[in-house]
Structures are given as C-alpha cells and as structure tokens.
Amino acid sequence: MSFDEIYLKANIRAVHNWPKEGVTFRDITPLLQQPKPFRMVIDALTQRYINHEIDRIAAIDSRGFLIGSVLAYNLNKPLILVRKKDKLPPPVISESYNLEYGAATVEIQQGSCKEGDKVLIIDDIIATGGTMMAASTLLKSQGAEVFEAAALIDLPDLNGSTLLQNIGIGVYSLCAFEGES
Structure with missing residues (x-):
C-alpha cells in the first residue's frame, strides 16, 4: 500500500450497519471537506486519463457527480449524468439493477452520447458493480x-470489479477496502 492510499483511506469514514444491518458504508464526506485529499483524488484521476482518448465522462448519481464533474472540467470533456430514476427530464432511457442492499434504476438522457464515443464511467465506489x-x-x-x-x-x-472485468470493462480505483466491506 502506498503512502497516498494510506492517507486517502484515513480520510474515508466507515459507518457500520448503515443503511442497513451488516453493511459498512464508506463515507467520503471527510475527504470532500478537506482540500488536500480531495485534490489528491482529482489530480490522480486527471493524471491517469489526461493522455487517453476519452470522448465523455459518465458520472453516477450522486457522489460520482462530485468527482466526475471536476474531472470532466480538468480533461475538457462533456459530462453525462447517470441519475436515479425520475430525476432527469425526458427523453431518457432506463436500466434497473441490484445493489448490495436492494434494487434501483438509473437513467441517462437519450442522445447524451453517440456511436463510437469512448466513455469513462466514474463513481465514488465499486461494490457489487x-x-x-x-x-x-x-x-x-x-x-x-x-x-x-x-x-x-x-x-x-x-x-463488483470482477464482474465488470468479466464483461470486458477495465477497472481502476484509488484505494480498496479488502476484507473490510
């Protein structure tokens, strides 16, 4: 584990048994409340993707918006909002999925990307994928x-990372909580 990962993890709070019994929620609020660790996150992601041919960034509701919007700005790329159901004006397309503790539906606006666009998906956490x-x-x-x-x-x-990789999607994260989920 690198020093940066240790520092990053020290700024992420574990909330046990929330939002339900048996789940440990990883709260990035402490990280966002301090400029240094938040800058570390944005700088690391910017450095990773600055030389790649990415056409758009898709940020996932809601904490992914915080990271994705700044990254899109840094990389000068359009931002696609992946929102919870009924939060975007029509026309939208929807997809339902299972969570660690329930089920949900996300939507994007039709036409938010086009044939051949290379899109980076960004969120705060990869759990079940x-x-x-x-x-x-x-x-x-x-x-x-x-x-x-x-x-x-x-x-x-x-x-979640394994499932994404199994369908051919590369995965990158700045830190992992292995054995601590």
Whole structure:
C-alpha cells in the first residue's frame, strides 16, 4: 500500500450497519471537506486519463457527480449524468439493477452520447458493480464504448470489479477496502 492510499483511506469514514444491518458504508464526506485529499483524488484521476482518448465522462448519481464533474472540467470533456430514476427530464432511457442492499434504476438522457464515443464511467465506489454495469448497458445502447470504470474506492469482497472485468470493462480505483466491506 502506498503512502497516498494510506492517507486517502484515513480520510474515508466507515459507518457500520448503515443503511442497513451488516453493511459498512464508506463515507467520503471527510475527504470532500478537506482540500488536500480531495485534490489528491482529482489530480490522480486527471493524471491517469489526461493522455487517453476519452470522448465523455459518465458520472453516477450522486457522489460520482462530485468527482466526475471536476474531472470532466480538468480533461475538457462533456459530462453525462447517470441519475436515479425520475430525476432527469425526458427523453431518457432506463436500466434497473441490484445493489448490495436492494434494487434501483438509473437513467441517462437519450442522445447524451453517440456511436463510437469512448466513455469513462466514474463513481465514488465499486461494490457489487450493479450501478456501473447498468450505466454501461445504457451507454452501449446508445452506441458508445466503455473505456474504463473508475472509482475512488473498491470493495473487492463484493465482486463488483470482477464482474465488470468479466464483461470486458477495465477497472481502476484509488484505494480498496479488502476484507473490510
């Protein structure tokens, strides 16, 4: 583990048994409340993607918006909002999926990407992979290609990264809480 990962993890709070019994929620609020660790996150992601041919960034509702919007600005790329159901004005396309603790539906606006676009999907966390897989399905239905799925945190014990890799999507995270999910 690098020093940066240790520092990053020290600024992520574990909330046990929330939003339900048996789940440990990884709260990035402490990281966002301090300029240094938040800058570290944005700088690391900017450096990773600055020399790649990415056409758009798809940020997942809601904490993914915080990271994705700044990254899109830094990379001078359009931002696609992957929102929870009924939060975007029509016309939208929808995809339902399972979460670690329930089920949900996400949507994007029709025409938010086009055939051949290379899209980076970004969120705060990869748990079961359901949200990113649903986002991927939506983007691909519009003719886009998923360049990679990136997150601040990976929870490898929940197998989301493995599921994404098994369908051909590369995965990148800045830190992992293995054995601690």
